[in-house]
Amino acid sequence: MASPLDICVVGSVALDDxxxxxxxADNAVGGAAVYFSLSASYxxxxxxxxxxxxxxxxxxxxxLRKRKVDLEGLDITSGSTFxxxxxxxxxLNQAETLQTELNVFETFQPKLPESYRxxxxxxxxxxxxxxxxxxxxxVRSPRFVAMDTMNLWIDIARPTLEKALKKVDLICINEGxxxxxxxxxxxxxxxxxxxxxxxxxVVIKRGEYGANLFTKDRTFFAQPAYPLEIVRDxxxxxxxxxxxxxxxxxxxxxxxxxxxxxxxxxxxxxGSFVVEQFSIGGTARIPPAKxxxxxxxxxxxxxx
Amino acid sequence: MASPLDICVVGSVALDDxxxxxxxADNAVGGAAVYFSLSASYxxxxxxxxxxxxxxxxxxxxxLRKRKVDLEGLDITSGSTFxxxxxxxxxLNQAETLQTELNVFETFQPKLPESYRxxxxxxxxxxxxxxxxxxxxxVRSPRFVAMDTMNLWIDIARPTLEKALKKVDLICINEGxxxxxxxxxxxxxxxxxxxxxxxxxVVIKRGEYGANLFTKDRTFFAQPAYPLEIVRDxxxxxxxxxxxxxxxxxxxxxxxxxxxxxxxxxxxxxGSFVVEQFSIGGTARIPPAKxxxxxxxxxxxxxx
Numbered sequence: 267m268a269s270p271l272d273i274c275v276v277g278s279v280a281l282d283d284x285x286x287x288x289x290x291a292d293n294a295v296g297g298a299a300v301y302f303s304l305s306a307s308y309x310x311x312x313x314x315x316x317x318x319x320x321x322x323x324x325x326x327x328x329x330l331r332k333r334k335v336d337l338e339g340l341d342i343t344s345g346s347t348f349x350x351x352x353x354x355x356x357x358l359n360q361a362e363t364l365q366t367e368l369n370v371f372e373t374f375q376p377k378l379p380e381s382y383r384x385x386x387x388x389x390x391x392x393x394x395x396x397x398x399x400x401x402x403x404x405v406r407s408p409r410f411v412a413m414d415t416m417n418l419w420i421d422i423a424r425p426t427l428e429k430a431l432k433k434v435d436l437i438c439i440n441e442g443x444x445x446x447x448x449x450x451x452x453x454x455x456x457x458x459x460x461x462x463x464x465x466x467x468v469v470i471k472r473g474e475y476g477a478n479l480f481t482k483d484r485t486f487f488a489q490p491a492y493p494l495e496i497v498r499d500x501x502x503x504x505x506x507x508x509x510x511x512x513x514x515x516x517x518x519x520x521x522x523x524x525x526x527x528x529x530x531x532x533x534x535x536x537g538s539f540v541v542e543q544f545s546i547g548g549t550a551r552i553p554p555a556k557x558x559x560x561x562x563x564x565x566x567x568x569x570x
Numbered sequence: 571m572a573s574p575l576d577i578c579v580v581g582s583v584a585l586d587d588x589x590x591x592x593x594x595a596d597n598a599v600g601g602a603a604v605y606f607s608l609s610a611s612y613x614x615x616x617x618x619x620x621x622x623x624x625x626x627x628x629x630x631x632x633x634l635r636k637r638k639v640d641l642e643g644l645d646i647t648s649g650s651t652f653x654x655x656x657x658x659x660x661x662l663n664q665a666e667t668l669q670t671e672l673n674v675f676e677t678f679q680p681k682l683p684e685s686y687r688x689x690x691x692x693x694x695x696x697x698x699x700x701x702x703x704x705x706x707x708x709v710r711s712p713r714f715v716a717m718d719t720m721n722l723w724i725d726i727a728r729p730t731l732e733k734a735l736k737k738v739d740l741i742c743i744n745e746g747x748x749x750x751x752x753x754x755x756x757x758x759x760x761x762x763x764x765x766x767x768x769x770x771x772v773v774i775k776r777g778e779y780g781a782n783l784f785t786k787d788r789t790f791f792a793q794p795a796y797p798l799e800i801v802r803d804x805x806x807x808x809x810x811x812x813x814x815x816x817x818x819x820x821x822x823x824x825x826x827x828x829x830x831x832x833x834x835x836x837x838x839x840x841g842s843f844v845v846e847q848f849s850i851g852g853t854a855r856i857p858p859a860k861x862x863x864x865x866x867x868x869x870x871x872x873x874x
Contacts, residue, residue: 488794568872
């Protein structure tokens with residue numbers, strides 16, 4: 267089998283204080299780029315672009331290295347790591363942001379090391395679309411580009427966001443963002459509207475309801491979420507999902523609708539693992555047999 | 571092939587005034603027993619037990635007869651039909667009840683005609699659990715009993731509801747009701763708790779997110795909803811879903827987990843048709859080829 271394509275991911279690196287009905291975690295490692303990298307590392311080589319302060323835990327750096335994540339693009343600089351304080355006490359499906367301290371993330375200007383510029387797959391996690399475009403100017407000839415975004419950028423930076431959308435192959439967003447971005451409440455119409463903005467595939471994350479795939483070739487695929495008995499911490503679910511999704515595409519070296527369907531299942535597998543533990547506890551080390559077993563479970567959940 | 575098992579359904583017969591983002595319908599035929607009967611009539615013989623006033627439209631009676639629904643148990647009496655006025659303007663997933671007039675339904679005492687007492691399948695649509703139990707006392711030896719209920723009965727008649735639960739093989743309720751009935755917020759735990767109350771299978775309706783099946787043999791099956799571009803009127807979705815679900819079991823003469831999975835798809839098929847039109851417009855006459863095509867669509871939506 268040909269070796270998997272490598273992925274360059276750019277996004278946040280964070281320390282989170284999180285409260286959920288299952289408990290709380292202070293000073294817990296988080297950030298989209300971290301969640302994504304760990305998750306995708308089960309599929310291929312990941313090259314991380316981000317910034318952290320000197321307070322970022324060495325054990326996490328060691329863990330990422332052990333999982334073969336390339337950290338040449340992780341700028342560790344003087345100052346504090348981006349901090350997010352959030353609560354899921356009111357609604358396990360929707361984080362309530364209590365506080366955000368940008369810290370070193372405030373002046374983040376992604377700079378790709380030379381070795382990253384030939385990455386074949388790029389994942390633009392949720393950051394200012396201006397920076398997403400900036401990253402795309404630095405990669406040479408990616409075969410596949412995917413992005414995430416959030417309500418904030420749809421609100422305050424729509425023109426730039428739409429410019430980015432024209433340059434990507436896939437967008438992976440949650441249900442509310444899909445509705446907001448498209449102005450359509452019925453998801454199939456929302457997806458059609460977004461497909462017209464550029465990407466050939468739209469992946470819509472629906473939390474405990476699973477995920478949907480809509481492609482320009484009119485494929486619709488629906489994937490339920492894992493029927494978990496306990497969700498300890500939903501933080502990072504979407505980024506871990508994206509890591510499984512993009513990781514699977516990288517491993518298959520295919521972006522066909524059939525590959526996208528399998529990727530949606532792998533996304534769901536990784537999302538299901540991460541929410542079972544606080545922070546990155548659920549995806550730090552997963553035995554291969556456990557990964558395969560959960561994929562098989564997912565396939566069974568919809569098989570007639 | 572052996573002939574399908576017949577179904578006896580008891581539930582409301584109504585005239586509804588409904589507002590949705592797609593428009594409004596006044597004096598529109600509705601009621602759980604009507605939606606269920608029409609939907610299940612595509613699979614087997616249905617015997618309806620209910621009460622209507624003399625204002626109930628003759629064309630609907632004619633339509634039900636044409637679809638071979640047995641109306642011997644439909645009591646048409648002096649007075650007005652049960653009326654419900656509701657709005658989906660705020661939330662397409664959640665009806666807001668604006669007004670209810672019980673009328674002839676207020677003193678409804680289900681009385682099964684002699685010819686109904688040998689029905690092999692019984693569906694107890696959402697009515698007072700006291701009446702549901704009363705119906706069960708009138709049937710001789712049903713092979714399969716299924717029930718629906720609502721938040722009101724969980725609130726005010728839990729002991730009676732729990733008595734009914736002990737006597738049924740399947741409960742088909744929506745997500746919020748499952749959580750309320752079980753006191754569990756995670757659906758798998760909610761389902762486990764309800765399975766312990768009696769039924770061997772729990773079907774949880776999740777509206778635009780599809781439906782889930784949990785059985786005592788630890789089967790979990792998830793079915794997405796049809797990706798509809800327009801939902802004109804969600805009224806009757808749950809009862810039409812139940813009609814497809816129970817109808818399919820009746821046609822297969824099987825209540826195995828495998829049969830239940832297929833039934834969940836047929837429920838989704840019928841639910842998807844009914845919401846495309848106001849009132850019973852979506853299920854009044856569906857060509858067989860269209861039914862088969864939609865079932866095939868559903869199977870494709872989750873096939874890897």
